[in-house]
Structure formats: structure tokens, C-alpha cells
Amino acid sequence: MNKTTRFNWGICLGAIATLAAGLFLSGCSKSDSGATGSSGRKKTPIANIGSDTMVNLAIAWADAYTKVDPTVSVEVNGGGSGQGVAALINGSCDIANSSRTLEEKEIAEFKAKHPGKDPKEFMVGYDALSVFVHKDNPMTQISIEELQQLYMKDGKLSKWSELGVSNIPGAKGDEVILVSRQNNSGTYHYFREAIVGKKNEMRNGTVDMNGSKDVVDLISKTPNAIGYSGMGYATPAVKHLKVSKKKGEKGVEPTIATTLDKSYPIARPMFMYTSGEPAPHLKRYLDWIMAEPGQKIVAETGYVPLQK
Amino acid sequence: MPIIATQDPTPAGAVVGTPAKQQRGQAEVFGERIIEALIYLCGFSAIIFVFGIFFFVFREGAPFLAKLKVGEFLFSTEWFPTSQTQAKYGVGALIVGTLSVTMLAMVIAVPFGLGAAIFVSEFCKGKVKETLKVVIELLAAIPSVVWGFIGLTVMSPIIINTFHVPIGVNMFNGAMLLALMSVPIMVSIGEDALKAVPDTYREASLALGATKWQIVYRVLLPAAKNGLLAAVLLGVGRAIGETMAVLMATGHSVRIPDSIFDPVRTLTATIAAELGETSKGSDHYQVLFLIGILLFSITFVVNLTADLIVKGVKKK
Numbered sequence: 001m002n003k004t005t006r007f008n009w010g011i012c013l014g015a016i017a018t019l020a021a022g023l024f025l026s027g028c029s030k031s032d033s034g035a036t037g038s039s040g041r042k043k044t045p046i047a048n049i050g051s052d053t054m055v056n057l058a059i060a061w062a063d064a065y066t067k068v069d070p071t072v073s074v075e076v077n078g079g080g081s082g083q084g085v086a087a088l089i090n091g092s093c094d095i096a097n098s099s100r101t102l103e104e105k106e107i108a109e110f111k112a113k114h115p116g117k118d119p120k121e122f123m124v125g126y127d128a129l130s131v132f133v134h135k136d137n138p139m140t141q142i143s144i145e146e147l148q149q150l151y152m153k154d155g156k157l158s159k160w161s162e163l164g165v166s167n168i169p170g171a172k173g174d175e176v177i178l179v180s181r182q183n184n185s186g187t188y189h190y191f192r193e194a195i196v197g198k199k200n201e202m203r204n205g206t207v208d209m210n211g212s213k214d215v216v217d218l219i220s221k222t223p224n225a226i227g228y229s230g231m232g233y234a235t236p237a238v239k240h241l242k243v244s245k246k247k248g249e250k251g252v253e254p255t256i257a258t259t260l261d262k263s264y265p266i267a268r269p270m271f272m273y274t275s276g277e278p279a280p281h282l283k284r285y286l287d288w289i290m291a292e293p294g295q296k297i298v299a300e301t302g303y304v305p306l307q308k
Numbered sequence: 309m310p311i312i313a314t315q316d317p318t319p320a321g322a323v324v325g326t327p328a329k330q331q332r333g334q335a336e337v338f339g340e341r342i343i344e345a346l347i348y349l350c351g352f353s354a355i356i357f358v359f360g361i362f363f364f365v366f367r368e369g370a371p372f373l374a375k376l377k378v379g380e381f382l383f384s385t386e387w388f389p390t391s392q393t394q395a396k397y398g399v400g401a402l403i404v405g406t407l408s409v410t411m412l413a414m415v416i417a418v419p420f421g422l423g424a425a426i427f428v429s430e431f432c433k434g435k436v437k438e439t440l441k442v443v444i445e446l447l448a449a450i451p452s453v454v455w456g457f458i459g460l461t462v463m464s465p466i467i468i469n470t471f472h473v474p475i476g477v478n479m480f481n482g483a484m485l486l487a488l489m490s491v492p493i494m495v496s497i498g499e500d501a502l503k504a505v506p507d508t509y510r511e512a513s514l515a516l517g518a519t520k521w522q523i524v525y526r527v528l529l530p531a532a533k534n535g536l537l538a539a540v541l542l543g544v545g546r547a548i549g550e551t552m553a554v555l556m557a558t559g560h561s562v563r564i565p566d567s568i569f570d571p572v573r574t575l576t577a578t579i580a581a582e583l584g585e586t587s588k589g590s591d592h593y594q595v596l597f598l599i600g601i602l603l604f605s606i607t608f609v610v611n612l613t614a615d616l617i618v619k620g621v622k623k624k
Contacts, residue, residue, distance in 0.1 A: 085585075086585050086586060086587045172472045172473055175474050177474055184584060198392045201388050201391060207477065207559045207560065221464055222476065224475065
């Protein structure tokens with residue numbers, strides 16, 4: 001009986017050792033073949049993290065760029081502008097996408113962590129921030145003043161009847177459901193700065209969604225809702241409002257034309273940041289984005305290209 | 309029973325040639341000691357990991373404790389961590405969010421969970437019992453992000469239309485998902501607790517002429533109450549710590565709810581949503597780790613209470 005147990009134990013250990021060795025070897029060889037492109041050399045990865053507003057655009061750029069330069073592979077992640085900036089400061093990404101400019105304290109933190117370097121800013125396009133409501137909502141325009149009173153802490157507007165809307169089909173009650181973004185979002189930061197203002201806080205009690213698409217999804221299911229997201233995220237189930245600066249003025253529709261001639265009041269530039277001067281392969285990518293081929297993709301995905 | 313004396317085949321003092329008993333080889337004894345040591349280490353590693361995690365979380369959040377005003381932190385509803393003017397870190401509304409979703413989830417889950425446990429343990433036989441147990445375990449196998457997705461896309465319009473409320477992602481939605489996630493735990497542990505009640509109790513009650521239901525609520529539930537309470541408390545622990553499902557289904561809104569159909573935000577969802585954007589070592593980062601400590605403490609207290617209550621029955 002002793003002899004059989006020792007024999008089994010030996011076989012067990014032998015099997016585990018072979019399995020481990022096999023996995024180790026196959027893991028090693030896989031990574032080599034995966035990283036090598038058709039050219040047979042290793043691909044340089046570009047880590048591109050940040051704005052959720054820009055994530056669809058960044059993915060479209062990455063896909064198109066692999067055909068232009070097969071020696072690099074661009075890996076895109078969303079997570080919000082805040083996450084992109086944090087990754088740039090922590091050194092875990094090459095290019096950070098942001099739908100807002102860097103704040104003073106973020107620049108200070110970057111300088112503290114990377115002495116001698118500054119974050120370098122590249123403007124890559126514009127995004128018109130659309131105010132969305134449910135498609136059956138009879139409202140057609142809104143002013144920045146009214147948006148401020150809706151979204152501001154201690155603001156004076158909180159019901160649809162106060163906005164002059166009396167009957168939304170499918171709505172339950174008079175309450176305005178304010179849809180917003182979570183505070184890692186550049187869209188949130190821009191909206192807060194442009195509409196609510198630096199001195200005021202956003203109202204507590206907004207429904208804070210994770211991504212630009214989630215805002216539109218929720219509004220399409222909730223007749224009482226109003227919210228903001230990128231122009232490119234519109235679907236047939238929601239409608240965007242014309243925005244005017246003051247109540248009573250004529251509202252402006254968000255389009256490429258109105259963004260470029262600055263008549264649409266809530267459009268913002270989109271940025272990509274690198275840590276100091278970008279390396280040659282990063283510079284080539286950024287130049288490609290800001291030139292004709294990259295800007296064509298901007299227009300196709302629902303954003304506003306840079307002025308020629 | 310008569311004791312039969314057995315004769316020792318080799319009487320004491322006799323010289324034996326080849327011993328009938330087997331000797332253990334050196335390798336076996338050594339191997340056994342190594343395996344014992346490994347198992348000992350595995351057991352202790354659980355304690356080491358728990359303390360390690362607590363220490364890590366505490367170390368990341370501790371620097372903020374110096375500037376922390378505990379009253380304002382715990383009871384204020386002003387959660388403005390990214391404010392341009394004055395950052396405020398009041399988690400009062402978040403604590404209310406977590407507790408309200410959990411309590412509502414328990415109100416829904418306890419009747420279903422304990423009812424299912426009683427049904428599976430007492431009123432079910434053979435094949436039906438086995439199938440039911442497997443299916444209930446399947447509920448536990450669904451990933452929480454899938455639950456969150458179901459809450460967001462499927463339950464939200466149903467809630468809007470059935471209850472005529474303005475928004476479908478709210479406390480009720482989150483509570484329903486948490487209830488569905490806690491029920492399998494309650495059924496497993498509750499069923500074990502009911503099985504542990506000796507059959508003599510059931511037989512004695514039958515002998516006294518009780519109906520099945522009378523046996524259950526007059527004899528079994530009081531007898532198994534400690535185990536059932538532990539099952540409920542473990543379900544509570546699960547519900548408090550749940551992140552993905554509540555992040556997607558509760559509407560993630562910082563406010564004290566007026567009704568069960570108001571959107572709320574929980575502590576877990578706040579950490580999940582905001583930790584990625586903070587830079588290491590900043591105030592916001594440290595406050596989020598403090599929230600982690602708070603959650604850790606709440607679940608620790610809940611689990612400790614469950615444990616002590618279960619031990620209580622053994623002492624009696």
C-alpha cells in the first residue's frame with residue numbers, strides 16, 4: 001500500500017510540473033507573436049486614456065491609423081477626462097484625452113511629479129454640448145439662464161411647469177429629472193464651469209451617469225428627464241434643444257456650422273495632452289490627427305473638425 | 309452487553325521475529341510534516357490577508373484623519389469633492405443611500421429567502437428538492453454586473469410604467485436586485501439551520517397532533533432562530549458590499565430620498581465611480597479610502613454579530 005501512494009504522488013507532481021511548464025512556454029510564445037505585426041517587428045504601443053466624450057472618436061482614429069503606420073498600436077480606454085489626466089500625472093499613459101483644459105492644481109501636481117516637464121496641449125477638434133430631452137417633450141429651446149437655475153445648488157427652477165412646459169406625454173408628475181455625469185467626466189466639468197459657474201456648486205440630487213451614451217439612454221426611457229451630452233451621441237429617441245444665452249432670445253441649433261462660427265454658446269474644444277514634448281512616434285500620430293485625414297474622421301463621427 | 313476479553317496475540321515480553329505492524333518511511337514522515345506546515349500557512353494566510361488589506365486601506369486613508377471633522381464627515385449631505393471653490397466631503401447622504409437600499413432589500417428578501425428555505429427543507433421531497441436547490445444556486449452564479457444591466461435596461465421601464473413614477477433607476481430598483489442576490493445565501497444557510505434541528509422535535513410535534521405548518525412556525529423557527537438570523541445577517545453583509553449592480557441601477561444621485569422611488573447613491577458606488585480619476589495621495593483619494601474603512605467596519609460588525617449569534621446557540 002505504501003508503494004502505491006508514493007507512486008501516485010510522484011505522478012501528480014510530475015503532471016502539475018508539466019502543465020505549469022506548458023502554460024509558461026505557450027504564454028511566452030503567444031506574446032511574441034501577438035506583438036509582432038505582419039512586418040515581423042514588435043509593435044510600439046501607444047496608451048491613450050481619458051475622455052468618455054472622445055472615446056468613440058479615439059477608437060475611430062486608432063483603427064484608421066493602424067493602416068497608416070503598422071509599427072504602432074494605439075490602445076484606447078475611456079474612463080472620463082479626470083481619469084486620463086490622472087493617468088498622465090501618474091505616468092501610466094502616453095496620450096491623455098480630455099474634453100476640458102487642465103486645472104491649475106493638476107498642472108501643479110504634474111510639475112511636482114515630473115520635474116522639468118510641462119504637460120503639452122494639442123487641440124484636436126470641437127464638441128458641441130447638446131441639451132437633450134425625451135423625443136415627445138414639446139419643449140424646443142432653453143436658455144443658459146434657465147439651465148443654470150435648474151442645475152445650480154439652491155437654483156430656483158425644479159418643475160416642468162416653471163419652464164413653461166405643461167404636458168409631456170408619458171410623464172409622471174411635474175418634477176424635472178436632471179441627468180448629469182459623474183465627477184470624473186470632462187463633460188461634467190465643462191458643463192459646471194460654462195453653465196453653473198465657478199462660484200456655485202452643482203445641485204445635489206442629479207442622476208449621475210457613467211458615460212455619454214448612458215445619459216442619452218436614460219433620457220430616452222424617462223419622459224421627465226433633461227440632460228447634457230456630446231452632440232455625436234444623439235439617437236432618434238431623444239431630441240436636442242436649441243440653446244440661447246438669455247431667456248427670450250432665439251435659440252441656436254448645435255451643428256458643425258454653428259460651432260465653428262461660435263454662435264452655439266456651449267461648444268468646447270477637445271484636447272490631447274502628452275507628458276512634455278511628445279516622442280517622435282507620438283508626434284506623428286498627433287500630426288496625423290490634426291491634419292486632413294484625422295479631421296475627416298472627426299466630422300464623420302459626429303464631432304466638429306478644427307477650422308481649416 | 310457482555311465484555312469479551314481479547315487475547316493479545318503477542319503477549320508482553322515475548323520476542324517477536326518480523327513485526328506484523330508496518331514502519332513508516334523517512335520520506336513519508338518528512339513529506340507529511342511539510343504538508344502540515346503548508347496547510348497551517350494556508351489557514352493563517354486568511355488572517356494575514358484580512359489584516360493586510362485593512363492595514364493597506366487604513367494607511368492610504370489615514371493622512372486625512374488629521375483634518376477630518378468626524379461629525380461633518382458622517383452627517384453632512386454635501387458631497388462636493390471636485391468643487392473649484394471649497395471641496396466638501398460629507399457622506400451623510402451616501403450612508404443613508406447604502407442603509408436604505410440594504411434595508412429595503414432585506415424587507416423584500418427575508419420573506420422570500422426564509423420562505424424558500426422552509427419550503428426546500430420541510431415541504432419538498434427528492435427530485436424536486438434537488439432541482440430547486442440547484443436552480444437557487446444558479447441565482448447566486450449570475451455576475452453582479454449582469455444584474456446591474458438587467459436593472460438598468462429591463463426593470464427601469466417596467467418600474468416607470470407599473471408604479472407611475474418619473475424615474476426607473478432608483479432605490480426600489482437597486483433593492484430588488486440586491487434582494488435577488490441575497491436570496492441564494494439566505495436559502496443555503498437557512499436550510500442548513502433548519503436541517504440542524506433534530507428530527508426528534510418534528511416527531512414529538514407530530515405525536516402531539518400538530519400540522520406541518522404548525523410544526524414549522526411553532527417549533528422549528530424558534531429552534532433554528534439563531535441560524536436563520538445568521539443567514540439574514542450574511543445576506544445583509546452581501547447587500548452592503550455590492551457595487552456594480554447598485555452603481556448601474558440606483559441612479560447614482562446624492563440626496564436623502566423622499567420615497568422608495570427616488571434615486572440614491574451608495575458608498576460602494578461612490579468609490580467605484582470616483583477612485584479612477586483621483587491622483588494618488590490627493591485629498592479626494594484619501595477620503596475615498598476613508599469611505600472604504602467605513603464600509604469595512606460596517607461589514608465587519610455585521611459579520612461579527614452573525615458569528616456571535618450563531619455561537620450563542622451552542623452556549624445554550
